[in-house]
Amino acid sequence: MEFIQIKETCLYINDLDKAEKFYHNNLGMPIISKEINRHIFFRCGSSVLLCFIPETTQKESSLPAHFAKGKQHIAFEVTAKEYENRKNELINLGIEITHEQEWKDGLKSCYFEDPFGHVLEIVPKGIWE
Missing domain, CATH: 3.10.180.10 (2,3-Dihydroxybiphenyl 1,2-Dioxygenase, domain 1)
Structure with a gap:
């Protein structure tokens, strides 16, 4: 597939x-x-x-039932050039960066949480390439 x-x-x-x-x-x-x-x-x-x-x-009866509990995770991709700007926007909104990780080729990603405790991440394009 x-x-x-x-x-x-x-x-x-x-x-x-x-x-x-x-x-x-x-x-x-x-x-x-x-x-x-x-x-x-x-x-x-x-x-x-x-x-x-x-x-x-x-x-649900018209669609398959679905649900989850606990801290779910998703990552939002930005251009490598915009990574620092997006991170700073989060900080300026009062959203705490809970972790910043350095990956291959010096690329970084940052983690933060939504109001429900889900673990969100900003990743630069190229991090999985």
């Missing part, structure tokens, strides 16, 4: 308004869809970030 990319990624949350404030207002992701007590979806480059209320989606 050959895939082009992961088109959508999902996080499970407990407050749609808090997710909207963080991902839309702070990180600037456009909202695609919001359904009270179920989900909020964001555009992230050519991908989609799905945020679901797990108590709702684990009882």
Whole structure:
């Protein structure tokens, strides 16, 4: 099998308004869809970030049931030139950088958390190449 990319990624949350404030207002992701007590979806480059209320989606009948618990992880890619700017934007928003990792070729990534405790990461393009 050959895939082009992961088109959508999902996080499970407990407050749609808090997710909207963080991902839309702070990180600037456009909202695609919001359904009270179920989900909020964001555009992230050519991908989609799905945020679901797990108590709702684990009882799905029209789609396969899905849910998760605990600290989930996703990484957002930026250009290598913009890495420091994006990291500084997070800091200026009052978002704590919990860890910065140096990888091959001197590339760095930084970790931070969303309001739900999920581990998010900013990675420069080329880190997996």
